[in-house]
Amino acid sequence: MPKAEIKYEIIKNIGVLATNKSGWQREANIVKWNEGKAKLDIRDWGPDHEKVGKGISLNDEEVAILKALLEDFDPADIEG
Secondary structure (H helix, E strand, O other), rough: OOOOOOOOEEEEEEEEEEEOOOEEEEEEEEEEOOOOEEEEEEEEEHHHHHHHEEEEEEEEHHEEEEEEEHOOOHHHHHHO
């Protein structure tokens, strides 16, 4: 059975979060997946957006909650 084709449309590029050695970029974009509603999407993209890695898509309500949670978040609290 052939793999189902996943359709996507990048509506707006918000920005690049990181670039790895192979040229893939972790990006924040507004994306429509399979002609659905546009969502905030954070994932790795290959050069020219021809390949896509795993990521996360958030609807407008989830974005608002995440934004509120991050208001008081200090990145220095991350232990590495």
